Amino acid sequence: MSAHMIDIVNLVKRYQTGTVSFEALKGVDVQIDRGELVSIVGPSGSGKSTMMNIIGCLDIPTSGKYTLDDQDVTKLTPNQLADIRNRKIGFVFQAFNLLPYATAFENVEVPLLFARVGGRKRKQRILDLLDRVGLADKVNNKPTEMSGGEMQRVAIARALANEPEVILADEPTGNLDSSSGGGIVELFHELWREGKTIVVITHDSALAAQTERIIHIRDGLIEKVTHGNQQGRRAAHVA
Amino acid sequence: MRPWHYLRQFFIDLSRQKLRTAMTTFGIFWGTCSIVLLFAFGQGLREKQIQSQRGMGENILVIWPGVTSLEYKGLPKGRRIRMTEDDVKSIRQQAQLIQRVSPEYIRWGIPVKRGRNLNNRRVHGVWPEYGEMRNIIPVMGSRFINQADIDEQRRVCVIGDRLAKDLFPRGGGPIGETLLIQGVPFVIVGVMKEKRQDSSYSGRDAWKIWIPSSTYRTMWTQPYPNNVVAQIVPTATGDQGESEINSILARKYRFDPDDPRTLGVWDTTRNVAFMKNLFDAFQGFLVGIGILTLITGAIGVSNIMYVVLEERTKEIGIKMALGARRSYVITQFLSETMLLTLVGGFLGFLFAALIIRIFPTFGLEEFVGIPRVNLFIGVMITVLLGIVALGAGIFPALRASRLQPVQALKLF
Numbered sequence: 100m101s102a103h104m105i106d107i108v109n110l111v112k113r114y115q116t117g118t119v120s121f122e123a124l125k126g127v128d129v130q131i132d133r134g135e136l137v138s139i140v141g142p143s144g145s146g147k148s149t150m151m152n153i154i155g156c157l158d159i160p161t162s163g164k165y166t167l168d169d170q171d172v173t174k175l176t177p178n179q180l181a182d183i184r185n186r187k188i189g190f191v192f193q194a195f196n197l198l199p200y201a202t203a204f205e206n207v208e209v210p211l212l213f214a215r216v217g218g219r220k221r222k223q224r225i226l227d228l229l230d231r232v233g234l235a236d237k238v239n240n241k242p243t244e245m246s247g248g249e250m251q252r253v254a255i256a257r258a259l260a261n262e263p264e265v266i267l268a269d270e271p272t273g274n275l276d277s278s279s280g281g282g283i284v285e286l287f288h289e290l291w292r293e294g295k296t297i298v299v300i301t302h303d304s305a306l307a308a309q310t311e312r313i314i315h316i317r318d319g320l321i322e323k324v325t326h327g328n329q330q331g332r333r334a335a336h337v338a
Numbered sequence: 339m340r341p342w343h344y345l346r347q348f349f350i351d352l353s354r355q356k357l358r359t360a361m362t363t364f365g366i367f368w369g370t371c372s373i374v375l376l377f378a379f380g381q382g383l384r385e386k387q388i389q390s391q392r393g394m395g396e397n398i399l400v401i402w403p404g405v406t407s408l409e410y411k412g413l414p415k416g417r418r419i420r421m422t423e424d425d426v427k428s429i430r431q432q433a434q435l436i437q438r439v440s441p442e443y444i445r446w447g448i449p450v451k452r453g454r455n456l457n458n459r460r461v462h463g464v465w466p467e468y469g470e471m472r473n474i475i476p477v478m479g480s481r482f483i484n485q486a487d488i489d490e491q492r493r494v495c496v497i498g499d500r501l502a503k504d505l506f507p508r509g510g511g512p513i514g515e516t517l518l519i520q521g522v523p524f525v526i527v528g529v530m531k532e533k534r535q536d537s538s539y540s541g542r543d544a545w546k547i548w549i550p551s552s553t554y555r556t557m558w559t560q561p562y563p564n565n566v567v568a569q570i571v572p573t574a575t576g577d578q579g580e581s582e583i584n585s586i587l588a589r590k591y592r593f594d595p596d597d598p599r600t601l602g603v604w605d606t607t608r609n610v611a612f613m614k615n616l617f618d619a620f621q622g623f624l625v626g627i628g629i630l631t632l633i634t635g636a637i638g639v640s641n642i643m644y645v646v647l648e649e650r651t652k653e654i655g656i657k658m659a660l661g662a663r664r665s666y667v668i669t670q671f672l673s674e675t676m677l678l679t680l681v682g683g684f685l686g687f688l689f690a691a692l693i694i695r696i697f698p699t700f701g702l703e704e705f706v707g708i709p710r711v712n713l714f715i716g717v718m719i720t721v722l723l724g725i726v727a728l729g730a731g732i733f734p735a736l737r738a739s740r741l742q743p744v745q746a747l748k749l750f
């Protein structure tokens with residue numbers, strides 16, 4: 100077993116809009132270890148989301164190699180990819196992407212249904228997850244009946260539903276004020292201390308600083324990788 | 339995924355997306371209901387038309403004696419021409435276009451007695467062919483007048499259904515019972531099966547008494563029948579039949595066969611033809627409206643599918659991001675459409691059936707007949723609209739399911 104949870108080599112993503120072709124990623128190499136907490140920063144349009152979507156198996160690269168947990172993702176069938184999205188990866192979107200008509204409970208339930216988790220166990224798991232993100236009293240609220248911070252917590256609970264090893268978050272605090280954003284960041288730190296591999300895209304340099312490693316992207320290429328100030332914590336946790 | 343997982347998700351989606359569910363269901367409901375109603379009323383009208391034709395019989399000519407209105411070969415106009423039973427026999431032998439014919443002697447106000455029931459009735463003397471022509475169908479276990487009755491001048495009679503009820507109010511078969519017609523005993527051999535009759539020339543068949551023509555002539559001295567009833571072959575028109583009879587009689591009585599006044603003829607095929615044209619036009623009108631309604635319904639349903647396209651694509655994107663397989667997306671869409679179609683179609687059919695059920699209370703059957711529910715049409719329309727709904731929705735759903743999740747999420 101390789102130490103890398105995520106191993107990307109020479110990744111290229113080209114978008115075709117009509118006759119215009121645009122290369123959003125121009126050959127990117129990234130390795131992320133198991134249990135690492137990494138942030139991705141860069142100017143708008145630099146290709147952060149494009150990369151994250153490929154890591155999250157929500158999109159496929161034009162070329163390059165992507166190995167997730169020792170599996171060559173580019174060789175998987177659509178159904179295998181669906182199962183990876185369901186069990187191995189928890190994805191948190193900037194825009195939450197909750198089902199608007201469903202309650203918090205029902206939103207968290209969706210990935211559990213796809214994973215065939217049975218009745219009583221499923222119910223208990225949903226209530227535990229919502230309790231964990233501090234929404235025990237909002238179980239039956241719909242997205243329209245919740246604040247942005249609360250919606251993002253539902254989304255995080257949903258991402259955690261099948262105990263994925265990898266959590267990916269694309270600007271999870273982008274739509275939140277600083278206090279609800281702070282709560283979300285705290286949640287990610289907790290998950291990291293539990294051993295999850297976490298990758299976060301952010302515009303917020305303060306947030307980026309609270310990670311182990313910061314990957315800087317510019318114009319579809321990795322500009323540099325710097326250290327955050329979080330090394331100690333994980334070491335402490337491991338020890 | 340196990341079925342109940344599908345179902346749980348399915349019913350969450352359905353019950354939460356009330357507007358989308360309600361709109362699609364209503365589209366199918368509306369289309370099914372209106373077309374079933376249209377066809378039901380069309381069917382009612384058709385049956386009414388067929389029935390009123392049945393009352394008189396099909397392709398019937400009724401011929402009365404008359405007076406010549408043209409001079410012919412030196413003979414003056416204004417001569418009275420009357421037919422005898424022998425003339426009717428020559429029509430039966432010679433005419434090519436006439437398949438059945440019978441004289442009809444009629445006498446009004448004849449005292450008819452059965453126990454205490456004594457009333458003046460109408461008595462008709464006819465040949466056996468008369469029954470078949472005029473659609474006088476004997477009830478089970480009874481018969482119409484036959485040739486032996488004629489040959490032996492039997493005192494037998496056939497009576498209308500209403501008269502039978504009047505004479506035998508307590509039920510019990512009138513067959514074999516005796517009636518006193520002008521004091522002479524007649525055995526009842528037949529009762530007419532109840533029928534609808536919308537036109538007549540000498541009262542309703544339901545109240546009549548028919549006896550053999552030969553017996554009639556022993557009772558009353560009447561050399562000429564009141565009229566002749568003829569049935570032309572289905573391939574001929576009423577006019578052709580009429581001119582054939584005219585020419586047979588004109589030879590004997592020496593009148594102008596083209597004289598329209600000599601014989602009075604009621605050509606029932608003429609109003610049948612008129613009714614048929616009217617009905618065909620109306621049927622075409624109904625089909626037109628039906629097609630328009632169907633198109634409207636189809637547009638409505640596909641519009642609804644289009645309105646929810648964005649929402650649905652986003653939903654598919656979210657679910658795929660959370661691990662839904664493609665087969666799940668398609669199955670969900672198919673079962674949703676199928677369920678809504680079934681429910682909408684069923685409700686539409688039920689509603690139409692309800693309207694048809696309470697329709698008789700409006701008392702309009704006289705004019706438009708009794709509407710008839712046609713289950714087949716209901717099922718057909720439901721299936722058709724279901725296919726439209728499926729067609730309008732399946733392609734976007736298929737397309738969304740083929741996309742990468744992020745594409746489906748970003749599509750709108």
Ligand SMILES: Nc1ncnc2c1ncn2[C@@H]1O[C@H](COP(=O)(O)OP(=O)(O)OP(=O)(O)O)[C@@H](O)[C@H]1O
Nearest residue numbers: 114115116121123142143144145146147148149150
């Ligand atoms: N579906 C697409 N078709 C064409 N071009 C696209 C598509 N998606 C992204 N792009 C382009 O790719 C580039 C990178 O987009 P991406 O969303 O990865 O940027 P980003 O780094 O996430 O920016 P932001 O910080 O604003 O979210 C942009 O220039 C964008 O216009």
Ligand SMILES: [Mg+2]
Nearest residue numbers: 147148149269
């Ligand atoms: Mg982005």
